[in-house]
């Protein structure tokens with residue numbers, strides 16, 4: 469598991485607001501008992517409750533690129549992280565966490581890197597250089613993610629609805645296989661396999677035809 473909470477662009481940057489966000493992040497504590505972390509930058513907060521799986525000793529989150537200008541909070545496992553690290557030769561990794569590749573991939577390839585990830589994940593990444601952010605969820609939605617909007621114009625993301633429901637004016641289930649980018653201000657599908665189609669078949673249901681076609685397929689061998 470792991471629990472993530474990110475709040476971006478709050479109008480109130482008081483200590484009370486920070487405490488409130490820490491309190492909301494604690495509502496996700498059952499998802500990750502090993503570590504609680506928060507990174508704040510101006511009016512943005514990224515929090516993490518960790519269930520340590522890969523590199524339990526140094527992979528605490530949020531995670532960063534080399535100069536800490538890119539911050540990321542992740543729930544999930546990146547199965548091909550070794551392979552991706554090999555592609556990122558000049559980058560210096562600070563931890564052995566599978567999720568650190570996300571910060572470096574973003575630095576190297578921009579927001580298009582998401583389809584290079586093989587794994588299950590939901591994450592929020594903040595680029596402090598221009599205060600832009602992205603959030604993404606794995607292709608089939610193995611890891612949960614919710615998105616909300618505060619009355620003050622803030623954008624919220626959380627692993628569970630319970631961290632959003634009291635403070636957001638509205639919230640949605642973040643669609644699997646999608647990416648939210650603050651630069652474009654919208655959600656778009658990043659998972660686009662060639663076979664994927666949302667069109668509903670128009671041929672009438674014919675069980676006999678399905679059976680015959682299936683049998684023909686199996687007897688081909």
Ligand SMILES: NC(=O)CC[C@H](N)C(=O)O
Pocket residue numbers: 469470518519520521522523527542543544545546565566567
């Ligand atoms: N439980 C998780 O989501 C794990 C996050 C990350 N892969 C780690 O090992 O710390």
